[in-house]
Amino acid sequence: MSLKKFADKIFSRAALRGIVAIVIFLIIWEIGARSEQLFGYRFPFLGLVPPPSDVLVSWAGLIGDPSYWQSWYMSFLRVFGGFIAAMLIGIPLGLFMAVNKTFYGMYFPTFEILRPIPPLAWVPASIIFWPTQELSIAFVTFLGAFYTIVINVLGGARSINKQFLQAAQSMGASQWDIFRRIVLPATLPSIVVGSAVGMGITWEVVVAAEMISGGGSSGGGAGGGLGFFIWSSYVGGSYEQIIVGMISIGIAGYLSSELLRQAGGLLTPWLKTR
Amino acid sequence: MNTSLTEESPALTSAREQNTSEIVAKNIYKSYGAGPFAKEVVSDCSFTIESNKLTVMIGPSGCGKSTLIQLIAGFEATDSGEITLNGSPITDPGKDRLVLFQESALFPWMTTYDNIMYGPRARGEDTKDAADQAEFLLNKVGLDAFRDKYPQQLSGGMQRRAELARAMINKPEVMILDEPFRGLDNMSKELMWEYYAGLYEEDRNTNFFVTTDIDEAIFLADRLLIMTNLPTSTRSVIEIDIPRPRTIEEVVNSARANEIKKEVMTLLHEEAMKSFSGGSKAAADFLDAYSKRAD
Ligand SMILES: Nc1ncnc2c1ncn2[C@@H]1O[C@H](COP(=O)(O)OP(=O)(O)O)[C@@H](O)[C@H]1O
Ligand SMILES: [Mg+2]
Numbered sequence: 001m002s003l004k005k006f007a008d009k010i011f012s013r014a015a016l017r018g019i020v021a022i023v024i025f026l027i028i029w030e031i032g033a034r035s036e037q038l039f040g041y042r043f044p045f046l047g048l049v050p051p052p053s054d055v056l057v058s059w060a061g062l063i064g065d066p067s068y069w070q071s072w073y074m075s076f077l078r079v080f081g082g083f084i085a086a087m088l089i090g091i092p093l094g095l096f097m098a099v100n101k102t103f104y105g106m107y108f109p110t111f112e113i114l115r116p117i118p119p120l121a122w123v124p125a126s127i128i129f130w131p132t133q134e135l136s137i138a139f140v141t142f143l144g145a146f147y148t149i150v151i152n153v154l155g156g157a158r159s160i161n162k163q164f165l166q167a168a169q170s171m172g173a174s175q176w177d178i179f180r181r182i183v184l185p186a187t188l189p190s191i192v193v194g195s196a197v198g199m200g201i202t203w204e205v206v207v208a209a210e211m212i213s214g215g216g217s218s219g220g221g222a223g224g225g226l227g228f229f230i231w232s233s234y235v236g237g238s239y240e241q242i243i244v245g246m247i248s249i250g251i252a253g254y255l256s257s258e259l260l261r262q263a264g265g266l267l268t269p270w271l272k273t274r
Numbered sequence: 275m276n277t278s279l280t281e282e283s284p285a286l287t288s289a290r291e292q293n294t295s296e297i298v299a300k301n302i303y304k305s306y307g308a309g310p311f312a313k314e315v316v317s318d319c320s321f322t323i324e325s326n327k328l329t330v331m332i333g334p335s336g337c338g339k340s341t342l343i344q345l346i347a348g349f350e351a352t353d354s355g356e357i358t359l360n361g362s363p364i365t366d367p368g369k370d371r372l373v374l375f376q377e378s379a380l381f382p383w384m385t386t387y388d389n390i391m392y393g394p395r396a397r398g399e400d401t402k403d404a405a406d407q408a409e410f411l412l413n414k415v416g417l418d419a420f421r422d423k424y425p426q427q428l429s430g431g432m433q434r435r436a437e438l439a440r441a442m443i444n445k446p447e448v449m450i451l452d453e454p455f456r457g458l459d460n461m462s463k464e465l466m467w468e469y470y471a472g473l474y475e476e477d478r479n480t481n482f483f484v485t486t487d488i489d490e491a492i493f494l495a496d497r498l499l500i501m502t503n504l505p506t507s508t509r510s511v512i513e514i515d516i517p518r519p520r521t522i523e524e525v526v527n528s529a530r531a532n533e534i535k536k537e538v539m540t541l542l543h544e545e546a547m548k549s550f551s552g553g554s555k556a557a558a559d560f561l562d563a564y565s566k567r568a569d
Contacts, residue, residue, distance in 0.1 A: 161377075166367065166373070169367045170349075171397075172368070172369045186383070268383070269424075270426065273424050
């Protein structure tokens with residue numbers, strides 16, 4: 001009981017510190033951004049940025065705007081579409097490469113040559129290859145998570161303690177049982193890590209792809225996603241909205257990672273006991 | 275330490291079943307690597323793991339004991355020579371010979387209970403009888419309260435006991451243990467000696483126990499195989515004729531035990547000297563380690 005209280009105390013202290021830090025940051029930003037009005041002298045960098053109060057006002061105006069939420073929706077759809085496709089293809093591929101030497105020998109060199117190509121370098125090619133803008137963005141997003149997931153799954157499955165396999169084998173387990181109840185759970189922590197890293201890359205890629213391709217099939221506007229939202233705000237000269245877009249992506253990325261963390265924690269309960 | 279066994283459940287009687295199983299290794303050789311890089315680890319090695327006895331193998335660290343276990347367990351094949359279980363050659367791993375490895379091989383993602391039930395479930399024998407056995411063994415190894423814990427939450431000694439239970443539920447004909455108590459603190463180690471000896475004395479099935487610790491070897495063994503340095507073969511065999519059950523105190527104060535200890539030390543010392551003249555660093559370390567224990 002007292003231990004729990006102690007933990008609560010530390011936790012609330014940490015939370016408090018976080019809030020204090022954010023408030024101080026906002027105050028400095030506000031003062032810096034208004035430096036020209038306040039002191040007749042424009043602070044470098046901060047003096048060019050719109051103040052947080054203006055950003056909030058602009059944001060408040062967008063909350064009721066369906067096209068702002070449509071941008072959220074489109075980016076989420078692309079991120080999760082690409083990410084889930086990367087998991088569905090990447091996890092089995094990584095596992096299969098780990099257990100099948102012939103396949104590994106055939107496929108891995110190709111994989112290693114393609115892997116260093118940054119996903120964004122694929123944008124022009126994928127616009128040419130895929131029939132719609134939407135598919136080309138989805139493909140580039142997919143690539144962002146795909147390589148990371150495959151490499152992590154492969155590495156995890158190949159580094160299984162040999163004695164786990166020997167123990168299972170000598171207790172009479174079939175190959176399928178060993179795969180399902182030894183190889184798979186032993187690889188799960190690597191799958192979770194690979195997915196978390198892959199998710200981060202996916203957000204980077206989707207934002208850039210939306211900016212470059214001009215927002216997908218609907219030709220920008222409401223269907224553009226958060227990346228295009230930032231870009232069009234820049235083109236339209238609304239600096240407050242640029243920052244709203246940036247913070248929105250920060251929140252969206254955080255929510256996605258948190259979702260993965262929770263799911264990962266549920267899938268690997270034995271790691272929490274450490 | 276002895277769990278009081280008053281009620282005779284079917285699980286209990288079956289855990290006490292005795293079988294006769296003998297492993298014979300005849301002129302076996304094993305090398306790793308090929309060509310000029312080949313490293314001979316086992317050379318013309320012969321020994322018998324007699325039925326219904328606890329055979330302890332002692333030899334310097336790195337001499338090839340774990341390699342011999344890989345061969346007996348059937349995870350690897352000999353280069354030449356033959357190992358037989360009750361007369362038939364060993365070709366594959368099997369649940370008739372279960373190994374407790376040097377490092378814990380409990381599955382980290384399974385609770386104690388699920389670890390113990392792994393064997394029966396893997397063979398599609400997830401029956402009421404298997405569950406009863408698991409209950410019985412959980413009690414026996416004193417881990418009833420830890421049935422839902424993950425291996426990481428258990429102490430080193432508990433992990434070893436959970437592993438014993440996980441092996442015992444499969445009723446192996448031969449139990450093979452590779453330095454199972456290495457790394458435990460002295461206190462838990464001595465408790466585990468008495469505990470393990472107690473388990474063995476209950477059914478007296480064939481056990482093969484590998485160690486580098488002379489005191490452990492003499493306390494546990496019915497028969498002691500003393501191995502040469504790398505590449506290993508059997509240097510000599512000593513029957514440990516100290517009556518069972520033994521207590522640590524008895525063995526420490528036993529004149530016979532001390533006599534055996536001197537004999538074993540002389541032999542191991544000679545082994546070390548042989549390769550010491552060859553200038554091996556491992557041999558020097560080994561010599562050092564054993565001369566300390568001689569005091
Ligand atoms: N899979 C392997 N490949 C190459 N060398 C090995 C392999 N396994 C063991 N060895 C070598 O064989 C020797 C004996 O090792 P091991 O059987 O583990 O000894 P011990 O168990 O007696 O300490 C060591 O020198 C080790 O490096
Ligand atoms: Mg060893």
